[in-house]
Amino acid sequence: xxxxxxxxxxxxxxxxxxxxxxxxxxxxxxVLNDSASGRVxxxxxxxxxxxxxxxxxxxxxxxxxxxxxxxxxxxxxxxxAVFGPLFTSFLGELRGALRALGxxxxxxxxxxxxxxxxxxGWAELRPTAVLAGLGSGLTERGxxxxxxxxxxxxxxxxxxxxxxxxxxxxxxxxxGTAAAEHLLxxxxxxxxxxxxxxxxxxxxxxxxxxxxxxACAEHGGPDTLVQPLSLGYNEQDTAELASRWRELDLSAVxxxxxxxxxxxxxxxxxxxxxxxEDVALVGADDILLARLTRxxxxxxxxxxPDGARLAELIDRLIxxxxxxxxxHALGSSYLVVRDSG
Numbered sequence: 001x002x003x004x005x006x007x008x009x010x011x012x013x014x015x016x017x018x019x020x021x022x023x024x025x026x027x028x029x030x031v032l033n034d035s036a037s038g039r040v041x042x043x044x045x046x047x048x049x050x051x052x053x054x055x056x057x058x059x060x061x062x063x064x065x066x067x068x069x070x071x072x073x074x075x076x077x078x079x080x081a082v083f084g085p086l087f088t089s090f091l092g093e094l095r096g097a098l099r100a101l102g103x104x105x106x107x108x109x110x111x112x113x114x115x116x117x118x119x120x121g122w123a124e125l126r127p128t129a130v131l132a133g134l135g136s137g138l139t140e141r142g143x144x145x146x147x148x149x150x151x152x153x154x155x156x157x158x159x160x161x162x163x164x165x166x167x168x169x170x171x172x173x174x175x176g177t178a179a180a181e182h183l184l185x186x187x188x189x190x191x192x193x194x195x196x197x198x199x200x201x202x203x204x205x206x207x208x209x210x211x212x213x214x215a216c217a218e219h220g221g222p223d224t225l226v227q228p229l230s231l232g233y234n235e236q237d238t239a240e241l242a243s244r245w246r247e248l249d250l251s252a253v254x255x256x257x258x259x260x261x262x263x264x265x266x267x268x269x270x271x272x273x274x275x276x277e278d279v280a281l282v283g284a285d286d287i288l289l290a291r292l293t294r295x296x297x298x299x300x301x302x303x304x305p306d307g308a309r310l311a312e313l314i315d316r317l318i319x320x321x322x323x324x325x326x327x328h329a330l331g332s333s334y335l336v337v338r339d340s341g
Contacts, residue, residue, distance in 0.1 A: 011057075011058075012055040012056060012057040013057070014028045014029065014032075014057070016055055016057065017032075017048065017051045017052050017055060017057050020051040020054070020055060021044075021047045021048045021050075021051035022047070023044060023047070023048060027040055027044065027048065028048055028052075031044070031045050031048040031049065032048070032049075032052060071104075071125075071126050071127060071128055072102060072103055072104055072128050073103070073104050073105075073106050073125060073126070073127045073128055073129075074098050074103045074104070074105055074106070074127065074128060074129045074130075074131065074314070075106050075108055075122055075125060075127035075129070075130045075131065076091070076095070076105060076106070076107050076108065076131045076133065077108045077109075077118075077122065077130065077131065077132050077133045077136045077138075078107060078108070078109050078133045087304075090304045090307065092307075093306075093307030093308075094307040094310055094311060095307075096307065097307040097308040097310070097311035097312075098311045098314065098315075100308075100311070101311055101312075101315050103128070103129070103311075103314075103315070106125060106127070108121070108122060108125075117137075118136060118137045118138065118142060119138060119139075119141075119142030119143070119145045119146055120145065122146060123145055123146050123149040123151070126149060126150055126151075127146075127151055128150075128151065128152050128153075128318055129151065129152060129153045129154070129155070129314060129317075129318050130146055130151055130153075130154045130155065131155045131157055131168075131314075132154065132155065132156045132157065132162075132165070133157050133158070134157060134158045134203035134204070135200070135202075135203050136156075138154075138156060138162050138165065139162060140162055140163040140164055142162075143162055143163070143164035143165050144164060147164070152317075152318045152321035153166065153314065153317045153318045153321060154166065155167070155168050155314065155317075156168065157170070157330075158170040158172070158203060158204075158330075161327060163325075164325060165325060166317060166325050166326060166327075166328065167325075167326070167327040167328065168310075168327075168328050168330050169327050169328070169329050169330060170302070170330050170331065171302070171329065171330075171331065171332060171333055172203075172204055172207035172208050172211070173207045173208070173210060173211035173214075174211060174332070174333045175207075175208045175211060175284050175300045175302060175333045176193075176207070176208040176209060176210065176211025176212035176213070176214075176215070176254065177211040177212070177214065177215045178211075178300045178333050178334065178335045179208075179211075179212055179254040179282045179284065179300050179335070180211070180212045180213075180215035180216050180219070180220075180254070181215055181219065181335075182282060182298070182335050182337070182341075183252045183254070183280060183282060183341070184215070184216065184219050184220050184224070186252070186280060186341070188251050188252035188280060189220060189221070189223050189224045189225065189251075190224075190225045190227070190249060190250045190251050190252070191212075191216065191224070191225070191226050191227070191250060191251070191252045191253065191254065192226075192227050192228075192229050192248065192250040192252070192253035192254070193209050193212050193213075193226055193227065193228050193229060193253070193254050193256075194229050194231050194253060194254065194255040194256045194260050194261075194264065195209055195228050195229065195230050195231065195256065196230075196231060196232075196233060196256055196260065197230045197231060197232045197237075198232070198233065201256075204256075204257075205256050208254075208256060208284065209228060209256075212226060212254055213226055227248060227250060229241060229253070231260065231264075233259070233260065233263065235263070235267070238263045238264055238266075238267040239267045239270065239271075241264070241267065242264065242267035242268045242270065242271040242273065243271055245268065245271065245273060245279065246273075250279070251278075251279065251280065252279065252280035252281070252282070252341060253279060253280070253281055253282070254282045254283075254284075255281065255282070255283050255284075256283075256284065257283055257284045257285045258283035258284060258285050258286065258287045258289065258290045258297060258299055259283075259287070260283070261281055261282070261283030261284075261290070261297055261299070261340075262283070262289060262290070262293055262297070264281065265281055265293065265297070265340070268281075275295055275340050275341070276295065276339070276340050276341040279341075280298075280340065280341025281297065281298065281340040281341045282297075282298050282299065282300065282340070282341050283297050283298070283299040283300070283340075284299055284300040284301075284302070285299065285300075285301065285302060286299045286300075286301035286302075286336055290336075290338075291338070294339075295338070295339035295340045296338035296339045296340065297338055297339075297340045298335070298336065298337050298338045298339070298340045298341045299335075299336050299338070300333050300334070300335055300336070301333065301334055301335075301336050302331050302332075302333045303331045303332055303333070303334070304330055304331040305330055305331060310330070313328065
């Protein structure tokens with residue numbers, strides 16, 4: 001017996017929900033969009049939500065966008081890179097806070113194409129706001145393209161400000177400065193600076209190195225040497241670096257972040273070097289393991305803002321789309337002195 005093809009089920013509509021709950025379509029709209037709270041009783045709200053769940057009704061984003069005049073989507077662009085736990089946690093908190101304000105989040109991962117081409121793909125999604133992450137390749141022309149396509153607010157996260165976009169700045173330079181000032185105050189004049197060999201981390205690592213170099217040049221004197229040390233995030237490369245540490249004749253090292261610091265700490269100890277007696281070690285980001293390792297890790301902490309507070313800023317600038325663009329500092333850095341240096 002030949003099996004007859006099944007007819008696809010029609011997706012339930014708001015009219016179906018209204019009939020099932022015994023209310024008007026306007027009431028369904030009020031309830032499912034969390035609007036006009038004073039007009040609908042809690043009992044009716046529960047009945048509408050129960051009907052929607054029973055029928056499997058999902059509001060149509062396109063229709064809602066036509067009513068509102070915008071999609072509500074906040075597009076967060078990310079380079080194809082792995083970030084440390086501090087920044088990852090911050091982004092997660094920001095995404096949650098934006099969702100709570102009613103903005104659907106779309107994560108757009110791209111390698112950072114140059115010029116305005118990268119903005120074309122973003123504009124096709126008709127986002128209400130764009131948060132362009134580090135290395136996105138966003139340009140002034142790209143910002144103009146997004147605004148013409150209906151994007152109400154464009155932000156850059158870290159990196160260089162772009163005309164027409166609000167800048168959310170990260171003080172990566174200050175992290176290297178704080179590490180240098182600490183090591184110089186401890187009398188160190190031959191300082192290593194770990195630079196990750198992974199180029200996708202350049203947006204973080206290069207400003208940190210520049211901050212270290214600038215502080216040493218300003219405060220260290222003519223006998224101060226800073227030796228950049230390219231390092232892959234693996235045990236083999238770190239063991240090789242530790243094996244030639246005595247030849248390098250460096251008394252201290254700043255390791256870009258705590259994860260690299262912990263990797264190097266283990267390798268130095270395996271090579272018979274003591275921290276901090278032979279090598280002073282300073283990391284960055286102040287992750288939990290920095291406090292649990294022995295010796296406990298001296299580190300530079302970047303204090304990032306509360307995700308809810310930043311989400312409120314983004315919401316305010318979306319609503320006031322003609323507001324003048326300006327820079328907003330995302331955080332400040334300070335040294336946490338422990339046992340490693």
